Amino acid sequence: MVTIPSSPGPEPHLHRRMAESFGVDPERYDRNRPPYPDAVIERIVAASPGTDFLDVGCGTGIEARQFLAAGRTVLGVEAGARMADFARATGIEVEVATFEAWEPTGRTFDAVVSGTAWHWVDPIAGAAKAARILRPGGLLAPFGHVYQLPPTVADALATAYRRAAPDSPINFNARPAGSILDAYRALYARAADGIREAGGFDEPELWRYDWERSYTRGELLDLVPTSGGLTSLPPDRVAEVLAAVGTAVDELGGTVTLAYATWGLTAIRTRTQP
Template identity: 60%
Template sequence: MPTLPPERPDGSADRAHRDRRTAESFGADPERYDRSRPRYPDALVERITAGAPGPDLLDVGCGTGIASRQFRAAGHRVLGVEPDERMAAFALRTGIGVETAAFEDWDPAGRRFDAVASGTAWHWVDPEAGAAKAARVLRPGGLLALFWHVFRLPPGIAEAFAEACRRAAPDAPFDVGAVRDREAGAQWSLLDAAAGGIRAAGGFGAAERLRFDWERSGTREEWLDRMASSGALTRLPQERAARVLEEVGAAAEETGGDLRADCATVALIAVRAG
C-alpha cells in the first residue's frame, strides 16, 4: 500500500473550519448526500479495525452515517458527532447513535474510545483543537484516523464545473479552480493541515499517510447528483446551483455514455501515546 509523500500546505485547508456556512450546508438534502457520496474502501476500514485496540469508535462529522455504517458492519460500537441536526437525524434513522454538536464543543462525559475516525469532514474541525480533543477521548494505543476522497473528474467536466462555479459564486471562500484537478495538491494540503494539528496538540506518535486507488463510473445523472452535494453548490441559492448543474450537464452530454474517473481515498492515521 503506497504512502503519500509530504506536501507543503497552501494555507487554505487549515482555514476551512471557520467557514461554518458551508460546513453546515450539506443537510439541505441529506437523502441526496447519502445516495451520491461514495463509500470508503474496505481496505481502509479493515486497516482501522485491525489497528484499534478495541471496538469503541467515535465518528467525527459523521454526516448521514456513511462511514459509521461501514464501521458498524465491521464490528465496531459506533457513536457519531455531527453539528448539522438534519444530517444527524438521517444517521439516527439508520440506527447510528449520534450526538449533535461541533466536535470542539462536544462533551464526552468521561467516555473513552479505541478509535476516532473522520471521513471527509476533519477539514471542518479546528486541526489543533480537534487533535487535542481526540487525544483526550482516546484510550492509550487508540487510533486517530482521518480520511478523504480525491476525485479527478472526467475530462471536460472538471473545466465546466470550475468555470460555472466561478461565475455562480465569484465570492466563494474556497478555490473552485481546484476542481480542475483535485489530485494537484488540494487534498494533500488537507493531510498536511491535519498532520500539523496533530503535531501541535501532542499525545500522538508520527502520523502515517496512506492512499487507496479506485475508479468511479457513472452516468451523467449520477455525476450531477454527486456534484449537487458538494460544498461548492450546497451554499448557493437553489437557482444558481441549478445553473451550474445545467452547464455541467451540457458538457457531460458531449462526452456521451458512461463517465469514468480515477479516484483515491487518502488517509492519515496516528496512534495515541500511552
C-alpha cells in the first residue's frame, strides 16, 4: 500500500526519507508485497513495441521478475542500496540511483515501467526523462497496488500509529469520503498530468484492476510494517502498532480478506523532447 503525507495536495516525491525507508527490511518487503495481477503484466507487455524494459524504483524486483518471466529484458533503477542488493540476488540487473539522477549513458528502451514507485518520482521531470530514453512508440507505464483494511482494523491501526508517532506527517485517520481504493486514482491522475505537461506522449490512458487476497493474523502483521510510516519507526513502536492491529484481527476471527486495486496508466511516446 502506498502511504503519503496527509497535507493538502500531497507530493510524495518530496519525501525522500520515507521513500528510502522501505529498504529497512527488504526480505520482509519482498515476502509480503504481492505480485501484480497477470492481466497487468500482460497489458503492459502487449503495449510495448519491444522487449527492453527499464524498471524505475524496482525495489526488491517483484515486478521485474514478472517481466523477466514474460520474456522481457529488464534493467532496474533503485535508490535504496539494500533493496537493490536483494533484487540483484534474485537475478535482476540494478543500478543504484534516483530516477531523476540516474544516467542513461546513451541507452534507450522500449518501455519504462514502475511498480508502486512512480509517486516517489517528480511527475514532470520523471515523464520528461522517460520521453528522452524511450524509443519512438515506446511505452511509459507506472502502476501500483493499494489495499483496503476492514474498518475496525483500519481504526485500530490509525489510533495506535498516532500514539506511536504523534509528529508524523502520515495520518491514517485521514480517510477519503469513499473507498481508499477509489482515492488512489489521484496518484495516477497526478502522474498523467505530469506526462501531459512534460510532452512527448500521446494522451495517457488510466486503468484499474480489482482483486482480493485473504490474510491470517500472522500474515497481516507481517504485511503492515511494509507500509510507509511504519518502515521508519523504531521496533518497540512498531510492536505497539502491531499489537493493536492483531487484537482487531482477532476480533474478526483471526483472518481478513483485503480488497486490492491495482491502478496504472500507459502513455505512448510520440516524439523527442524539445
